[in-house]
Amino acid sequence: MKKYIRIMRIDHWVKQLFILPGVAFAELLIKSYPHDFVFRLIFVFLSTCFIASANYVINEWLDAEFDRFHPIKKHRSVVENDVKKSVVYAMYAALTIAGIVCAWVSGAKNAVWMEIFLWVMGILYNVKPIRTKDIPVVDVLSESVNNAIRLLIGWFIVTDVFFPPVSIVLGYWFGGAFLMDVKRFSEYKMISDKSTASLYRKSFKFYDERVLLCMACFYAMISSLFTGIFLIKYRVEFIILMPVMIGLFCYYLFISFKEDSAAQAPEKLYKEKGLMLFVLIVIILFLILLYTDIPHLQELLSNDLLRL
Structure with a gap:
């Protein structure tokens, strides 16, 4: 059983x-x-x-x-x-x-x-x-x-x-695309033989490490674009989250280079202490910005030019 x-x-x-x-x-x-x-x-x-x-x-x-x-x-x-x-x-x-x-x-x-x-x-x-x-x-x-x-x-x-909002749905979707692409990159890198990799996953006949890395960058940027639209539209203070979230993308890509990386098995990501710390920082910062108003950030939404 x-x-x-x-x-x-x-x-x-x-x-x-x-x-x-x-x-x-x-x-x-x-x-x-x-x-x-x-x-x-x-x-x-x-x-x-x-x-x-x-x-x-x-x-x-x-x-x-x-x-x-x-x-x-x-x-x-x-x-x-x-x-x-x-x-x-x-x-x-x-x-x-x-x-x-x-x-x-x-x-x-x-x-x-x-x-x-x-x-x-x-x-x-x-x-x-x-x-x-x-x-x-x-x-x-x-x-x-x-x-x-x-x-x-x-x-x-x-x-x-x-x-x-469609913006956050798309941001979440392409964030997932980044994760799935990096998973494939880590798998391809571990197998290290294109013919064997293609027998395991047919799409690997098209992919190689360069293609997968370029696609990962594309998905991360598209996700950041739509997530940024959502954040600045519904609470401008959340724009401060964006550099941290982009750093999270970079760190996740970094751990995909490890041998037998947890990026291949997302259910094991809790073992990556650095990544968990990064996620915790994002959550804490999100909660702080949720209840903290920063009036000067409203200027980012203005169409007026800044005077010298």
Whole structure:
């Protein structure tokens, strides 16, 4: 039974905490919570975990023939063990149903649609004939859109009436694209052989280290652009966050050069003490700026030229 539990990747559930910024942004802009907020949060979080595990199950099953070319993933349960197809698909169905039921029970009706969206993206990413995972550039964008979906899930825990600003949704999406691209860069660098890397991930036939690094810079700049638009539009004081957030992008890229980098497995990023300190600084600075007015920054929004 243990070999089947492993493919659910329960240790990856920590990544579902990415719904929390959506909750925070909704509270910031709407300034209220529904009376059943805690109930919604618990059940929607469980729903996201179950749907994510359903996607992990189908991913491990369909990727088994490719994962054997990866120095770490070749030890995954489906690759190493005699796993029955019928059990895998039964788990997939059960996790999908559990996820949708939890979302429905939560009462957050739009979150239900977002959970279904997250599940559909798992199919598009993993299942032929589309299998976006094999298409260069599309692989990164289709995997990272899950980041934006998680933001929307968190947002719709708080409100069923309003849609979040498109700028922060795009900023979150391309921030995720940066993470997924750097993950590929770290994997490619570790495998260090293009032919073997291409057997593991077909999109590596197109990529090399230079392409992946250039794309990482592009995604980071696009994410910073849209995030900056959101921050300065809704609270100008947040613009002070931008240099720190850009530094966070740089530090994340830095750790991707490490051997067996945690960038390949985001669920292990908590082991990177420097990165965790950076994230803590961002959170503390965010909270300070949330409640601190700096009138002189309003001049940045003025169309008037500065007088000498």
